[in-house]
Amino acid sequence: xxxxxxxxxxxxxxRKAYVANVSGLLYKELGExxxxxxxxxxxxxxxxxxxxxxxxxxxxNNIAVLYNLHGNTPQAIKTLRQSWEIAEADSINSLLFDIxxxxxxxxxxxxxxxxxxxxxxxxxxxxxxxxxxxNSAYTYLxxxxxxxxxxxxxxxxxxxxxxxxxxxxxxxxxxxxxSLLFLAKAFxxxxxxxxxxxxxxxxxxxxxxxxxxxxxxxFLEQKARLxxxxxxxxxxxxxxxxxxxxxxxxxxxxxxIKYSEIEAVNELKFQRQKNDILEKSLSLKQxxxxxxxxxxxxxxxxxxxxxxxxxxxxxxxxxELRTNKLLQEQNERIRLQDKIIQTKSRExxxxxxxxKNRQLTSFSLSALKQSESxxxxxxxLREVLNRQNIKPSTRxxxxxxxxxxxxxxxxxxxxxxxSYFEDVHPSFYSxxxxxxxxxxxxxxxxxxYLRLGMNTKEIASITFRQVRxxxxxxxxxxxxxxxxxxxxxxxxxxxx
Numbered sequence: 194x195x196x197x198x199x200x201x202x203x204x205x206x207x208r209k210a211y212v213a214n215v216s217g218l219l220y221k222e223l224g225e226x227x228x229x230x231x232x233x234x235x236x237x238x239x240x241x242x243x244x245x246x247x248x249x250x251x252x253x254n255n256i257a258v259l260y261n262l263h264g265n266t267p268q269a270i271k272t273l274r275q276s277w278e279i280a281e282a283d284s285i286n287s288l289l290f291d292i293x294x295x296x297x298x299x300x301x302x303x304x305x306x307x308x309x310x311x312x313x314x315x316x317x318x319x320x321x322x323x324x325x326x327x328n329s330a331y332t333y334l335x336x337x338x339x340x341x342x343x344x345x346x347x348x349x350x351x352x353x354x355x356x357x358x359x360x361x362x363x364x365x366x367x368x369x370x371x372s373l374l375f376l377a378k379a380f381x382x383x384x385x386x387x388x389x390x391x392x393x394x395x396x397x398x399x400x401x402x403x404x405x406x407x408x409x410x411x412f413l414e415q416k417a418r419l420x421x422x423x424x425x426x427x428x429x430x431x432x433x434x435x436x437x438x439x440x441x442x443x444x445x446x447x448x449x450i451k452y453s454e455i456e457a458v459n460e461l462k463f464q465r466q467k468n469d470i471l472e473k474s475l476s477l478k479q480x481x482x483x484x485x486x487x488x489x490x491x492x493x494x495x496x497x498x499x500x501x502x503x504x505x506x507x508x509x510x511x512x513e514l515r516t517n518k519l520l521q522e523q524n525e526r527i528r529l530q531d532k533i534i535q536t537k538s539r540e541x542x543x544x545x546x547x548x549k550n551r552q553l554t555s556f557s558l559s560a561l562k563q564s565e566s567x568x569x570x571x572x573x574l575r576e577v578l579n580r581q582n583i584k585p586s587t588r589x590x591x592x593x594x595x596x597x598x599x600x601x602x603x604x605x606x607x608x609x610x611x612s613y614f615e616d617v618h619p620s621f622y623s624x625x626x627x628x629x630x631x632x633x634x635x636x637x638x639x640x641x642y643l644r645l646g647m648n649t650k651e652i653a654s655i656t657f658r659q660v661r662x663x664x665x666x667x668x669x670x671x672x673x674x675x676x677x678x679x680x681x682x683x684x685x686x687x688x689x
Contacts, residue, residue, distance in 0.1 A: 629674050
């Protein structure tokens with residue numbers, strides 16, 4: 194409908210940017226993050242081209258949320274700071290609240306608690322100024338998360354109950370569900386398992402009604418951790434397995450994000466071309482106007498007196514100054530557009546390089562597995578020759594095969610894999626060694642496979658070991674790292 198109306202003035206283009214931004218929000222809620230990112234970049238491009246600061250700040254805020262969902266929290270905070278500066282300059286209170294709330298949550302995740310508290314107080318102040326119970330409920334939820342990160346369970350419980358109370362009064366089911374999930378975690382951390390179970394029962398009814406993918410995953414994880422703490426490992430496994438299945442279905446959409454960003458860069462290039470055409474059009478109009486003024490001056494020079502001639506020259510000079518000012522403003526917009534294009538191009542190249550590094554890591558793992566497989570075949574053939582009574586002709590054929598199957602140096606393949614792995618995760622091994630310097634080479638390999646997202650069965654397959662053996666190794670690693678039964682080893686390694 195918006196396209197059918199057309200885009201003839203600034204109001205029309207603002208409508209286009211707004212529709213793109215709302216579409217991005219809908220795709221995010223559905224878990225289709227690649228489509229959401231495409232819409233946000235479209236909104237950012239249109240808003241920037243018409244110098245609509247509110248649209249630019251809103252799009253950057255939403256892009257930062259996607260960065261955080263994908264695990265790139267430092268980049269998300271960097272983008273939010275830029276969005277905050279724009280919104281603060283124009284005193285856009287509703288947008289300042291969203292940014293402050295996002296900063297509260299992301300600083301909490303990074304455990305930078307002072308900064309998180311500062312932005313939380315700003316969010317509460319803005320919510321009070323605009324008299325929004327919805328914003329107040331969200332802010333109390335944010336403080337609840339912050340106190341959980343700080344291990345202040347009593348303060349977290351108090352803030353979360355405030356958020357639940359406001360949500361109950363106003364029908365904010367999404368905030369209520371998220372607050373209940375964090376309240377269940379607070380009860381579980383205090384070993385109040387009955388209260389935790391009761392809270393999750395209430396959360397389960399809301400989860401069935403609103404069906405939001407991310408909150409559904411977190412509900413399943415909370416149920417799994419409760420049963421794990423209750424020593425009911427069979428139920429815990431079922432809930433963990435279901436949460437992993439749902440998360441995998443969502444994460445597949447991120448494989449296409451790099452293509453969406455490339456499309457966004459192409460769209461910015463197209464906008465640059467439009468600016469070039471506009472600049473040439475202005476130059477042509479200036480030339481036409483100059484010729485027109487020349488004809489007018491020549492004509493009037495034979496009809497009017499010197500005073501009128503001087504008056505025309507004065508008008509001509511004033512018009513040229515105004516035209517030159519317009520040209521300078523247009524050139525400045527083009528310069529800013531070029532800067533945005535260069536920034537997006539660098540980000541696109543960086544993501545493409547990360548993608549290639551991950552491919553190289555995958556290829557190295559495959560080579561390592563093949564090498565280990567050949568070594569096992571070699572050893573088994575040797576055992577057959579040494580232990581079995583076989584015919585001389587058969588023995589000769591087997592020895593010929595063995596000579597062709599020279600032992601492979603799996604250490605060399607491992608070194609190559611580790612080199613590629615450290616290109617993608619440069620600080621992983623150094624951080625791991627600081628925390629547990631007595632880890633063996635085999636344990637370091639298992640840590641690398643877990644960091645790549647492999648489960649126990651996959652690790653057992655690639656290392657040709659029993660699942661129970663891999664689980665024993667994981668137990669030793671947890672012990673050396675000082676992890677408790679409630680700590681998730683894979684999540685811990687992801688944070689290194």
